[in-house]
Amino acid sequence: MISMTEISRTAVRALRRNKTRSMLTALGIIIGVAAVIAAFAVGQGANKSIDEQIASFGSNFIMVFPDRSASSASGTVRYITYDDALAVEREVSGIEAVAPMINTSAQLVYGNTNWSTSVIGSTPAYSLVQDREVEYGRNINDSDVRQGAKIAVIGKTIADKMFFGEDPVGRSIRIKKVPFTIIGVFRTKGQNTMGQDQDDLVLVPLTAAQRRLVRWNTPGRISTIYVKGVSMNALQYIQNETEVLMRERHRIRPGEPDDFSVRNISQMLEARRKTTAIMSMLLGSIAVISLVVGGIGIMNIMLVSVTERTREIGIRMAVGAKSRDIRFQFLIEAVVLSMVGGTLGIILGVFAGHALASFTAAPPIFSAGSIILAFVFSALVGIGFGYYPAWKASLLDPIDALKYE
Amino acid sequence: MTLVELKDIRKSFSMGREEVEILHGISLSVEKGEFVAMMGPSGSGKSTTMNILGCLDKPTSGTYFLNGQNINDLESDELAVIRNRTIGFVFQGFNLLQKTSALENVELPLLYAGMQKKERRERAKEALIQMGLEDRLYHEPTQLSGGQQQRVAIARGIVNRAPILMADEPTGNLDSKTSDEIMGLFKKINEKEGTTILLVTHEPDVAAYAKRIVHFKDGMITSDEPNRMVKSA
Numbered sequence: 001m002i003s004m005t006e007i008s009r010t011a012v013r014a015l016r017r018n019k020t021r022s023m024l025t026a027l028g029i030i031i032g033v034a035a036v037i038a039a040f041a042v043g044q045g046a047n048k049s050i051d052e053q054i055a056s057f058g059s060n061f062i063m064v065f066p067d068r069s070a071s072s073a074s075g076t077v078r079y080i081t082y083d084d085a086l087a088v089e090r091e092v093s094g095i096e097a098v099a100p101m102i103n104t105s106a107q108l109v110y111g112n113t114n115w116s117t118s119v120i121g122s123t124p125a126y127s128l129v130q131d132r133e134v135e136y137g138r139n140i141n142d143s144d145v146r147q148g149a150k151i152a153v154i155g156k157t158i159a160d161k162m163f164f165g166e167d168p169v170g171r172s173i174r175i176k177k178v179p180f181t182i183i184g185v186f187r188t189k190g191q192n193t194m195g196q197d198q199d200d201l202v203l204v205p206l207t208a209a210q211r212r213l214v215r216w217n218t219p220g221r222i223s224t225i226y227v228k229g230v231s232m233n234a235l236q237y238i239q240n241e242t243e244v245l246m247r248e249r250h251r252i253r254p255g256e257p258d259d260f261s262v263r264n265i266s267q268m269l270e271a272r273r274k275t276t277a278i279m280s281m282l283l284g285s286i287a288v289i290s291l292v293v294g295g296i297g298i299m300n301i302m303l304v305s306v307t308e309r310t311r312e313i314g315i316r317m318a319v320g321a322k323s324r325d326i327r328f329q330f331l332i333e334a335v336v337l338s339m340v341g342g343t344l345g346i347i348l349g350v351f352a353g354h355a356l357a358s359f360t361a362a363p364p365i366f367s368a369g370s371i372i373l374a375f376v377f378s379a380l381v382g383i384g385f386g387y388y389p390a391w392k393a394s395l396l397d398p399i400d401a402l403k404y405e
Numbered sequence: 406m407t408l409v410e411l412k413d414i415r416k417s418f419s420m421g422r423e424e425v426e427i428l429h430g431i432s433l434s435v436e437k438g439e440f441v442a443m444m445g446p447s448g449s450g451k452s453t454t455m456n457i458l459g460c461l462d463k464p465t466s467g468t469y470f471l472n473g474q475n476i477n478d479l480e481s482d483e484l485a486v487i488r489n490r491t492i493g494f495v496f497q498g499f500n501l502l503q504k505t506s507a508l509e510n511v512e513l514p515l516l517y518a519g520m521q522k523k524e525r526r527e528r529a530k531e532a533l534i535q536m537g538l539e540d541r542l543y544h545e546p547t548q549l550s551g552g553q554q555q556r557v558a559i560a561r562g563i564v565n566r567a568p569i570l571m572a573d574e575p576t577g578n579l580d581s582k583t584s585d586e587i588m589g590l591f592k593k594i595n596e597k598e599g600t601t602i603l604l605v606t607h608e609p610d611v612a613a614y615a616k617r618i619v620h621f622k623d624g625m626i627t628s629d630e631p632n633r634m635v636k637s638a
Contacts, residue, residue: 002516002517002519003519006516006522010516017504311500312502312503314500315500315501315502315513316513316517317485317488318459318461318488318494318500319488319489319494319513319514319517319561320485320486320488320489320490320514320517320518320565321485321517322481322482322485322486322517323481323482323485324482325517398461399456399461399462402461402496402500
């Protein structure tokens with residue numbers, strides 16, 4: 001009885017005799033497995049970062065902002081106002097905090113350093129809604145908002161880029177040429193899944209932003225309202241109640257479209273998770289197709305190889321190879337091809353995963369499961385597509401095989 | 406002891422719709438230690454008989470006893486075992502595996518016999534040395550002359566210490582001087598090891614080395630006589 005090790009050795013030697021052909025044959029599997037690995041890793045990485053984002057955002061808040069498409073249809077532009085925010089806080093139950101916000105972008109100047117960033121005008125509730133803490137100095141408080149104080153809390157990035165390690169607290173910077181005194185620096189939050197730096201921002205009192213930075217004509221106009229619920233479960237209720245209240249306040253008759261829109265952050269993230277899942281599925285099915293095509297490539301080359309080596313098969317049979325020995329030899333050649341392809345594919349897939357992930361900003365996750373799966377799948381492709389040529393080889397008649405030119 | 410016994414062997418091939426019989430009842434028996442040359446023009450049936458004797462082909466009718474065993478009812482895998490254990494082959498075209506060293510070629514029957522690598526190496530080396538190829542162990546067929554290739558093939562034929570060595574036109578691709586060398590080797594194997602040799606040839610010069618000559622014509626044996634003037638190399 002000839003051992004598997006001996007048959008494998010024979011198979012490997014045969015493959016090495018035709019290195020170029022073997023590599024090209026394995027290429028289909030390499031690409032297929034690499035695609036499987038990369039697709040899984042990027043998909044899992046994106047999902048994990050969405051989970052993290054939900055966790056870090058505090059997913060239990062909703063946003064209210066004006067819907068321009070609706071208001072332009074009626075000809076009048078209705079903005080969200082500070083009073084809207086107060087009304088929501090007063091009349092909707094289940095709310096933990098309401099932060100009215102003005103978003104604008106502005107040029108910061110300190111000495112001869114310039115920095116362009118986003119400036120947020122809000123109330124102390126902002127820090128509650130966004131889960132932000134002040135690392136040193138202090139946060140803005142209600143009296144700052146009442147007075148419209150020209151003070152600012154800055155993000156870590158601005159502290160680094162404009163003050164180079166100097167303590168920024170107490171310094172004066174110009175925001176749109178208006179001097180503001182820095183009173184604190186936020187603790188760092190890092191990047192979000194879109195790759196945006198969450199530490200590149202300035203918070204000023206809502207009133208200071210209204211009077212000094214945006215100077216909108218509509219009194220009390222703000223950009224957005226962030227509403228944080230007491231729990232995840234309360235969110236749907238809060239969203240419904242807020243919509244009803246806003247329609248009342250904006251005097252929208254039944255049947256007319258809203259001039260505002262209410263968005264739930266977890267719904268938005270859920271939508272993105274779905275997109276990611278669809279992308280993964282697409283990539284995954286391309287990967288499977290490419291593995292099957294790779295398998296057909298193996299079958300094709302093995303059939304050619306069996307024909308080319310008919311005489312070799314005849315010689316082996318004449319000196320005592322059983323049909324089983326011949327079948328195993330060619331089957332193992334196919335399996336070795338596909339498993340070498342699988343191994344190289346895994347390595348390539350890890351690189352490809354990292355390369356792809358640089359576009360999505362979420363680090364890829366390579367699970368042992370997906371690697372084992374890819375490897376097993378490539379071995380199965382080898383067995384599946386290698387069996388027919390091997391079986392054909394084993395059926396050859398020794399005399400015909402020996403006569404083959 | 407009778408090693409090979411053919412009784413009324415017939416073989417037909419189908420040519421399109423027609424069945425063409427090319428062996429019309431061959432009966433032949435060979436004792437252990439004989440050196441038999443099977444002669445005849447091409448198409449006389451000697452090669453077909455040889456294929457049946459070598460368990461590479463099956464007769465359409467008739468019985469074949471090899472080493473006391475009836476070959477007729479054996480499965481192809483059982484025939485493979487017999488080819489491996491009982492018969493060594495030498496072919497006209499050498500039939501060595503290309504891009505494979507002489508040593509590995511000779512090891513092949515031992516590989517299929519399930520022998521361990523170390524022992525295989527030893528036995529293959531021994532057989533090649535016996536054929537005078539001690540300095541050609543790692544050469545591949547393309548690096549060897551025709552005579553050397555045929556000696557590798559003979560080494561492969563005897564490496565399993567099979568009781569029978571079958572050779573089908575073993576000198577067909579060789580010049581006369583090399584032919585004589587090769588035939589000398591067969592003679593030596595027959596005399597020293599007591600290996601039974603069955604040789605197919607159409608050259609009287611080659612058949613002259615055998616102790617017994619069987620003539621074939623049109624699928625039948627026409628004469629079967631001892632060789633009175635055995636040639637020595």
